[in-house]
Structure formats: structure tokens, C-alpha cells
Amino acid sequence: MAEYRPITFYHAPQSRAIIVHWMLEELEIPYQLRVLNLRKGENKRASFLAINPMGKVPAITHGDVAVTETAAICCYLADAFPQAGLAIAVGDPRRGPYLKWLFFAVSTLEPALTDRMYKREPIAPVAASYGDFDHLLGVVANAVTVGPYLFGQTFTAADVMLGAELQWGMMTGALPARPEITAYVDRLKQRPALARVYAKDAELVAAGYASA
Ligand SMILES: N[C@@H](CCC(=O)N[C@@H](CS)C(=O)NCC(=O)O)C(=O)O
Incomplete structure (x- = not known):
């Protein structure tokens, strides 16, 4: 033990x-x-x-x-x-996408939301970690559309990380309303x-x- x-x-x-x-x-x-x-x-x-x-x-x-x-x-x-x-284990083919979403939340989504929140002029999409903001939103919306979670019925730490960033973006007004994202965040809010x-x-x- x-x-x-x-x-x-x-x-x-x-x-x-x-x-x-x-x-x-x-x-x-x-x-x-x-x-x-x-x-x-x-x-x-x-x-x-x-x-x-x-x-x-x-x-x-x-x-x-x-x-x-x-x-x-x-x-x-x-x-x-x-x-x-809450983890997708090493050896499971979904481990790669799982890690991708964990780190996407902090290294790609968060800088985009921070730029919007502080009304900072974005740097060129080719150099910005998040590229083009509207394209980024589309990628996130697409990933959370089927649900209920990023990996279907399996709720993981990646949902905690991505979901928390999205909630913060909605709360601060940095994230424009997207029905797929709102529905995903609403599902997360049901968690005790x-x-x-x-x-x-x-x-x-x-x-x-x-x-x-
Ligand atoms: N990269 C860090 C950032 C942590 C961070 O910036 N924390 C803020 C609160 S959201 C903080 O501790 N601020 C207090 C300070 O800098 O004095 C992480 O993701 O954990």
C-alpha cells in the first residue's frame, strides 16, 4: 500500500x-x-x-x-x-488529447482571454499563442459541442482546467457568448x-x- x-x-x-x-x-x-x-x-x-x-x-x-x-x-x-x-492514463490513446486540453487552457486560451479583458491589442496571429481569437473560439466550441464533457461521458481534469478558464472568461465578459460554450459551462455548473x-x-x- x-x-x-x-x-x-x-x-x-x-x-x-x-x-x-x-x-x-x-x-x-x-x-x-x-x-x-x-x-x-x-x-x-x-x-x-x-x-x-x-x-x-x-x-x-x-x-x-x-x-x-x-x-x-x-x-x-x-x-x-x-x-x-479524473486522469486519462498513460497508455490510453486519449492521453495525448487529454494533456493537450489541460495545457491549451493555460497556454492558449488564457492569454487570449487576458488580452481581451485588459483590452490589449493582440500581437500578430502568427506569433500569438492563440492565433486568431474567433478561430480559437470556434475550436473550443467544436470540442465541447457533443459533450457532456471533452471526452464524452468521462469527466476529467481537462474539463476542470478548460471549464474554469471558460467560466472566468464569461464572468469577466472577455468571452463572447457562444451557445455551445455556454451549454458546456452550464453542464459543469451542475457539479456539486x-x-x-x-x-x-x-x-x-x-x-x-x-x-x-
Ligand atoms: N502561472 C500561474 C499563475 C498564478 C497566478 O498568477 N496567481 C495569482 C492569482 S490568480 C497570484 O497569486 N497573484 C498574487 C500576486 O502575484 O501577488 C498558475 O497558473 O498557477
Whole structure:
């Protein structure tokens, strides 16, 4: 039997850490929640910089191993707890597309949404990681049309990652309405794990941990 190693999750509400929170709640594993007050700069203290030298949330420790970067944490957790069925295993032909969507969410979709949110002039499509915004939207809409999830009936960490970015895009107004994407996000919102995350975020904001 594998040795038990405790998980500590370094969180801040209204931040990307919500994605890892959602992942942990989907896994239904025990973890210790450490909430950092970004406004007070708790993420820049030496004790946290020892875990993430970037001074950013989310971060986790699993035993004495620290893992940072949202997509890497989601991928790591899904592989570390395979019994939850949120990873597509090495050897399964869908592993490649699964990894593609995990990293597409942060390296292709997120920069596109950030450009739109901050009204930044996009660089030339040939150099921009996301190419042309409307084309990108079409690719995403096409991938989520059949559903209910990216891999049909199988809900994975890739849905957590892509779905969270899409929800953020809709919330900020950076993502124009596309019926296929809205329907996909609506399906994700039915997940009890996500409802628990939003409830906890509201509780933390009310307790004075607002990040935004
Ligand atoms: N590339 C990182 C980005 C993490 C990030 O930018 N986190 C923000 C919150 S959304 C943060 O910690 N900001 C606080 C700060 O920089 O002081 C990831 O994907 O995990």
C-alpha cells in the first residue's frame, strides 16, 4: 500500500486557486486548506516563497513535495489519485488529447482571454499563442459541442482546467457568448464539487480574504 502523504492546499479566493480547489473537491480526498490574504501580501512571505518562489497561488504540498502552476497541479493530482477517474492514463490513446486540453487552457486560451479583458491589442496571429481569437473560439466550441464533457461521458481534469478558464472568461465578459460554450459551462455548473467551491469562496470573501 502506498504511504499516506498529507496534502496542503495554498489558496486565495477570487483567484486561479479556485481551479485547484475544484480539482481537490472532485477528487474527494482530505486536504488541509491554508488561505493566504493576497491583499496583505501573505503570498510574499518567506515561508510561502519556500513553497512557490513565484509568490503565487495556487500551490500544494504533497508530503514534502511542492507542486505549483495550476495545470501542473491538476495533472499531478489526477495522476496521484487515479481511483477518482479524473486522469486519462498513460497508455490510453486519449492521453495525448487529454494533456493537450489541460495545457491549451493555460497556454492558449488564457492569454487570449487576458488580452481581451485588459483590452490589449493582440500581437500578430502568427506569433500569438492563440492565433486568431474567433478561430480559437470556434475550436473550443467544436470540442465541447457533443459533450457532456471533452471526452464524452468521462469527466476529467481537462474539463476542470478548460471549464474554469471558460467560466472566468464569461464572468469577466472577455468571452463572447457562444451557445455551445455556454451549454458546456452550464453542464459543469451542475457539479456539486464546483458548488462547494463557490460557497467556500463566498465565505472566505465575507471573512475578509477578498483578492480582487
Ligand atoms: N502561472 C500561474 C499563475 C498564478 C497566478 O498568477 N496567481 C495569482 C492569482 S490568480 C497570484 O497569486 N497573484 C498574487 C500576486 O502575484 O501577488 C498558475 O497558473 O498557477
